[in-house]
Each structure stands twice: as structure tokens, then as C-alpha cells.
Amino acid sequence: MEEIDHLYPNASRSVTALQGTARTMWFTGVVIASIYGVISVLGLIGNITLIKTFCSAKSIRNVPNLFMSSLALGDVLLLVTCAPVDASRYLSKEWLFGRVGCKVIPFIQLTSVGVSVFTLTALSADRYRAIVKPLDIQTSSTTTSIVLRAALIWLFSLILAIPEAVFSDLHTFNVTSTNESFVTCAPYPTSGELHPKIHSMASFLIFYVIPLLVISVYYTFIARSLMRSASNLPVEGNVHARRQASVQAKVKLSGP
Template sequence: MAAIDFPTNSTNLNSDDIYESYSNRPETYIVPVVFAMIFIVGVLGNGTLVLVFIRHRSMRNVPNTYILSLALGDLLVIITCVPFTSTVYTVESWPYGELICKLSEATKDVSIGVSVFTLTALSAERYCAIVNPIRRHVSSKPFTLMTAVAIWILAVVLATPSATFSHLATEPIPFTNMTIEFCYPFPMELGSGYARGMVMFKLLAYYVVPL
């Protein structure tokens, strides 16, 4: 989170420069409701899909294996990120400590990686099924399972920087005596160059290359 340049002359302040308490912001009340709906629908929907896959052997085919992986990735981010992220809109400072900060940022990256790479693999599988359907039925099930496991391993590896460097940072609120604490995914000591580099790397890894 880059530092914001605030004017030093208080006589030149406008309404956008003045800190507004969370209790006066509409998103403080709207966002938790929206996130609660996302949490309930996400857990019920993805949880049901996982249970159906486990209970019905006929559902255990190649495309459904990838869909199961997507559902597990969604459940991961819904359970570990949504409740904590909604808090950012309701309280000024991060209240959960550094361990949850690292967990939340890392699982967010894992979920993104699993979703992107699984959709890429599913698209490739569908293409191969159309081009050569006979070969698909002979050899693709073990390969699909190995691919799904490899996707999760790759997603965890790519999330390692977030798990390692995420920490609690502080920022003073201008023209007040308050200081806020927030979860920040980049190490301060490496400067803004590292943050820009990681953003560019994630753009390439999660968007450009899978395309």
C-alpha cells in the first residue's frame, strides 16, 4: 500500500482530504451484508458439489474432477478470506494478528492459482476430447488426477511469497492522532520495486500465460 501524499497546508484541504470515520461510511454496513451472502451461497453451493462428487461414483469423470478442484479452491478462499476481508470495511485496523494476515493473503493466491490453472486445464481437456475422443477415454483419468494435484502444488508454490512476506503495517492518519494497522502483502524493506515486480509477475502468471 503506497503512501499517500497529503497537502501540508490545512487551509487548502477539500472534502476528499479529510478522514471520514468508518461509522459514517455506507460501505461499513453494506459490504458485510454482501460478504455474508457470498459466504453462505459459496459454502452451500461448493459444499454441495463436493458432497455430490464424493457420494456418486458416476460423477467421477474427467471434467468433474477439474470442477471439484475449482469447488475446493473456492471453498478455501470463501472460508479463509471472505470473513477477514469483510472486516477491512468495518474497522479501521486489522484485528486478527499477523498469522491470519499471512494465511489470508496466501490462501487468496492459492485460490486464484487453482481457479486459473484448472480452467486452463479444463479447456485443454475439452479440446482434446473433441479432437480425439477415443484416446481421452483410454488414458485421461490418471493424467487428470495428476494434473489436478500438480495445479495445487504450483498454486501453493506461487503463493509462498505472500505467506512469507505478508505482515502488519501501520499508517498514520493525517491531521489526526490516529494510526491504523493493516495487512500488507509486500515487504517494506524491499521497496516499491518489489511490489511492482510481484504485481507484474502475477499478471503474467495468472492471466497472460494461461491465455
């Protein structure tokens, strides 16, 4: 070893540096995976507790809590599928869950994202009706209609996630700089740039832009309604104060 170090000092130093870098990357991956694990455990405990409480206590079965329970179920699916996959990327370049996992996991992930986003959108609509049109919410808050809306959100999210299961597949990528190859799961065909752009743009519009616009419109109407109500309160208060002053004046005039 001493002779090799004497003849090839730079090569020996390079090997040592690579080994040190590999150990550092492995340690970093373990730390990040551990953090993912802690977050997943805490998230599962909290969301499962919420779902269990909703199912066991009839007194809290209302529209917001049903949507929150549906949201919690979506979060459970996201924690079970997304956290292990993201953590594995820090430990291995290879896809570790096979071709079936490449089909099923992205499908479940996008379904849970859709459930979360569309449930928040439905909650904004429900709050709008409760604040701006409180009489309408009485006719739309029956148990059947609430369950139907939650089921439609899940069905719509499942339909939107079908392309993930259809097009996601294992692909081999070659790194020319290091002459290495690894297998990973991609949600679209890797040939050309059109598919990634379409996938990214469609996901951005459906799961972010459109729900954000809908939620913004509802909360704008809510804010406008509350501001109108607040502006009417001082007027009503002044009228009440004037009436009290008038009554007191009459009492004084009629007194001894």
C-alpha cells in the first residue's frame, strides 16, 4: 500500500475523497430518511385519530368535519406512499418498488393530492354558504348530500389519477459523465420534451391554478360580505343610542 501511495499519490487521495463523500452522502440519506419516518409516524397518528374520532362521535358529524375527515384520509394515503418513496431517493438511485409500485404509488399519490385540493375547495364553498347564504346551507347539509359530495371528490380525483397508472413506467437512464446507469420511475414517456411539458402544465392547472382561483373567489365574496356587515353595525348602534337618548329625555320631561 505504501508503494502504491508512493507511485500514485493523487489516485490514492482521490479514492479516499470518494469514500469520504460516499459515507457523507449515506449518512445524510439516513438522517433525511429518519426525519421522513418521524414526520410520517406523527402524521399517521394525528390523521388516524381524527378519523377515528369522527367515526365514533356522532355529535361532531357535520359538513366541515366530514370534509376534514376525508382530507385526513387523503393525507394518510399521501404519508404511506409519498414519504417512503421520497426517503428512498436519498438512500438509493434505483427505484426500489418494482414496476407494480411504479404504477400504483404515483396513482395513489395523485389521488391523495386531488382529494386534499378539491376538499379544501369544497370547504371554501361551504363556508361561503354558511356566512353569505346561511339559509341555503340548511337545505344542502343533509347527511346524504355531504357524503355524496365527498364521494364525488374521491371519484373525480381517482379519474384524474388514472393517467399516472397508465403512463408511469420504469426507465433506464445513462449518466455519460460517470458512465453509470440506473432505473427509475417516470410518470410519462421519456422520449422527447412534449410529454413532460404537457404533464407539468396539466398538473399545475388542475391541481393548483383552478382550485386557487375558485377558493380566492369564494373568500373574496366572504370578505366583502363581512365588510358590508361590519359597516352596517355602527349605523345600527347609532340608531339604538339615539332611541335610548330619546326615551331618557322623555322620562326626564315627564318626571317631577
